[in-house]
Amino acid sequence: xxxxxxxxxxxxxxxxxxxxxxxxxxxxxxxxxxxxxxxxxxxxxxxxxxxxxxxxxxxxxxxxxxxxxxxxxxxxxxxxxxxxxxxx
Numbered sequence: 737x738x739x740x741x742x743x744x745x746x747x748x749x750x751x752x753x754x755x756x757x758x759x760x761x762x763x764x765x766x767x768x769x770x771x772x773x774x775x776x777x778x779x780x781x782x783x784x785x786x787x788x789x790x791x792x793x794x795x796x797x798x799x800x801x802x803x804x805x806x807x808x809x810x811x812x813x814x815x816x817x818x819x820x821x822x823x824x
Contacts, residue, residue: 753778753791762789 747755759773770789778791785792 748781751782752795753781755779764789 744760745757749755756777756779758775758777759771760777761769761771762779763769772790779789780787780791780795782795784794786794
């Protein structure tokens, strides 16, 4: 396999997926491989996805306490900045 002209970029997002510049071929723990030809692939970091290893944004669908309850306005520690902004 030829060396890429530049390193593959992987962006780690807080509370969300890993964004990998594609195309990619992934080897799963059971030895199977999955490929994606997309220019950017979101890989699940929370294992809540129904499309593992790809992120389907399931990490966003959580029950959050009502604003009138104690601790209103605070986000859980695994919320991404985008999720936090959406609840503020």
